[in-house]
Amino acid sequence: SQQGEEDPQALSIQEGENATMNCSYKTSINNLQWYRQNSGRGLVHLILIRSNEREKHSGRLRVTLDTSKKSSSLLITASRAADTASYFCATDRSGTYKYIFGTGTRLKVLA
Amino acid sequence: NAGVMQNPRHLVRRRGQEARLRCSPMKGHSHVYWYRQLPEEGLKFMVYLQKENIIDESGMPKERFSAEFPKEGPSILRIQQVVRGDSAAYFCASSPGHPSTDTQYFGPGTRLTVL
Numbered sequence: 001s002q003q004g005e006e007d008p009q010a011l012s013i014q015e016g017e018n019a020t021m022n023c024s025y026k027t028s029i030n031n032l033q034w035y036r037q038n039s040g041r042g043l044v045h046l047i048l049i050r051s052n053e054r055e056k057h058s059g060r061l062r063v064t065l066d067t068s069k070k071s072s073s074l075l076i077t078a079s080r081a082a083d084t085a086s087y088f089c090a091t092d093r094s095g096t097y098k099y100i101f102g103t104g105t106r107l108k109v110l111a
Numbered sequence: 112n113a114g115v116m117q118n119p120r121h122l123v124r125r126r127g128q129e130a131r132l133r134c135s136p137m138k139g140h141s142h143v144y145w146y147r148q149l150p151e152e153g154l155k156f157m158v159y160l161q162k163e164n165i166i167d168e169s170g171m172p173k174e175r176f177s178a179e180f181p182k183e184g185p186s187i188l189r190i191q192q193v194v195r196g197d198s199a200a201y202f203c204a205s206s207p208g209h210p211s212t213d214t215q216y217f218g219p220g221t222r223l224t225v226l
Contacts, residue, residue: 042219043154065129078124080220088153098167101146101153 006089006102014110019076021105023089024069032065033090033099034074043088046074081111115205115218123224124193132188132221136205143186144214144215145178148200160186193225 006023023032031050035043047063049056049072055064062075076083086106090099116135124130125163136143146154151171157170160180168178180186190197200222204215 033195035217040222044216045214045216048214090154098156098170099144100156103151105154 006087006105008105009103010106010108012108012110013079015079015081017079019079019083019107019109021074021087021107023072023091023102025072025076025089025091025100026070027093029067029091029093031092032072034061034063034072035088035090035101037086037088037104039085046087076107079107079109081109083107084109113153114217115140115216117201117203117218117221120220121224123226125226126194127192130190130193130197130223130225132189132190132201132203132223133185134203134205134218135185137207137216140205140207140216142178142206142208144204144206145186145188146202146204148156148202148220150199155200174179183199190223193223198223198225208213209214 005024010020013019029051031048033048034046036046037043046061047056047058049063049065051067060077065072072089086104088101088104090101092099115137118133122130143160145157147157148154158178159167160178162180163182175191177189200220202217202220204217206213206215
């Protein structure tokens with residue numbers, strides 16, 4: 001399996017609920033980034049978390065990073081219908097610059 | 112400050128034709144990356160360029176694909192003699208400095224359809 005795999009592949013929740021997505025990777029990294037992609041559109045950068053950071057917040061988003069488990073999670077609190085999108089994590093291996101994307105989590109928030 | 116710009120947004124080509132995809136990085140960004148996304152998949156790295164230099168093209172198919180980032184003008188991804196399997200969304204990203212420390216900002220993508 002490739003570096004940067006998201007779990008679950010698909011998630012459907014009601015508006016107002018929290019959504020949690022996970023990302024696992026295989027090698028040491030410098031940074032991990034989360035992106036959102038609306039259907040048929042480009043990627044929007046959400047958060048970058050560095051390997052020496054454990055948690056970052058941005059509005060309703062909370063990202064954690066556990067380098068010992070080689071995993072990260074993205075939490076969206078109080079979800080809205082507009083949060084419906086695919087969410088990707090991207091990791092860069094230490095010493096390189098190529099970001100490796102997972103296949104994404106497709107989130108659907110029902111109004 | 113305009114974001115990363117790509118054109119065209121949609122491109123239709125017949126098998127055997129050439130496709131030219133353009134990417135203008137954000138102002139002040141000198142690092143450009145190209146990624147390809149097949150349906151229902153994540154993005155896959157193709158090539159990393161700085162002005163007038165290809166830094167890493169390890170993700171580029173060996174034949175028919177080429178990329179450049181001239182001193183003046185946009186970065187160009189060229190696909191010669193396109194085949195149906197080239198149909199995908201091609202995304203360009205840029206960063207101001209070294210990619211291991213800087214966020215990559217993505218353009219809206221070019222969706223290539225090969226008939």
